[in-house]
Amino acid sequence: MDAALIDIEEYYNAGTLLGAFVGITASAGLQVKESEVNKELIAQNKDPVTFSPLLTGGKSLEGMPDITKGRITVEPPPPLPEQPGKCQGNECNLSQTDARQIQQALCIAKPSGDFDAQTKNAIALFRTTNVIGNDSFKNKLTDDEISFLLSINGCPGFSNAYERFSFGQDANPNAKTNLDNLATQLGATGVQNVPTNPKNLQELRPSIQRFQEIQGLKPTGVLTPELVDRLSAG
Numbered sequence: 001m002d003a004a005l006i007d008i009e010e011y012y013n014a015g016t017l018l019g020a021f022v023g024i025t026a027s028a029g030l031q032v033k034e035s036e037v038n039k040e041l042i043a044q045n046k047d048p049v050t051f052s053p054l055l056t057g058g059k060s061l062e063g064m065p066d067i068t069k070g071r072i073t074v075e076p077p078p079p080l081p082e083q084p085g086k087c088q089g090n091e092c093n094l095s096q097t098d099a100r101q102i103q104q105a106l107c108i109a110k111p112s113g114d115f116d117a118q119t120k121n122a123i124a125l126f127r128t129t130n131v132i133g134n135d136s137f138k139n140k141l142t143d144d145e146i147s148f149l150l151s152i153n154g155c156p157g158f159s160n161a162y163e164r165f166s167f168g169q170d171a172n173p174n175a176k177t178n179l180d181n182l183a184t185q186l187g188a189t190g191v192q193n194v195p196t197n198p199k200n201l202q203e204l205r206p207s208i209q210r211f212q213e214i215q216g217l218k219p220t221g222v223l224t225p226e227l228v229d230r231l232s233a234g
Contacts, residue, residue: 086114086116087099087114087115087140088115088140089140089141090140091115091140091141094146098150099111099113099115100112100113101149101150102146103122104154104155105149105150105153105154106122106125106126106149106155106164107122107155107159107160107161107163108122122160122161123141123145123161125161125162125224126145126161126162126164128225129165131172132144132145132148152164152168152170157202158201159220159223160222162223162224163201163222163223166223167179167182167200167201179198179200182198182201182223182228182231183195183196183197183198183204183207185231186207186208186231189211190214191210193207194207201223205221208221208222208223211227211230211231212227215230
């Protein structure tokens with residue numbers, strides 16, 4: 001019986017409980033028969049039992065094939081897929097300090113250092129500006145994007161990553177041209193008193209709000225790609 005117990009441990013470590021029961025039968029020579037079990041139960045004034053067909057495949061124990069001659073293996077579970085909203089690739093190699101710095105550049109109000117859904121959405125907005133090439137089909141930041149974002153100093157005066165990388169003069173060499181074009185578009189829609197030579201996006205916030213009111217939108221003064229599309233449509 002000691003040998004059987006050793007086999008149980010070995011089979012248990014191998015990951016198959018069925019192997020443990022096979023080990024008992026093979027090493028200790030134990031043969032469990034329904035009639036013998038019931039004799040013992042009746043002697044103890046207990047109800048007899050019937051072996052479940054689920055355990056025997058619907059056959060009697062005597063009719064079961066000898067399974068002690070084969071080896072039963074258990075396939076390992078498939079790897080879990082990457083979870084959306086988590087870091088991927090070289091993003092996962094960033095320190096918490098660098099990850100937070102990137103989130104600050106992306107205008108995340110409360111940077112946590114995690115590449116959560118809010119951060120992924122901000123990355124998508126950043127990519128719409130195409131400041132260092134269009135990688136919109138990638139689910140993770142490229143090395144070039146990481147280096148670029150780490151070079152950006154926060155998000156002063158901007159509401160989101162689209163504004164930051166469209167009109168931030170330290171982030172986009174065409175920022176002033178974009179600002180002038182925005183002022184021209186706002187004026188073309190009928191918005192009054194649009195500054196003709198704006199120095200920064202803050203000067204255009206009131207005009208953006210008036211355009212939003214004309215469009216029946218909440219006047220937040222915040223620019224998004226969708227709002228710019230409306231401007232372009234006139």
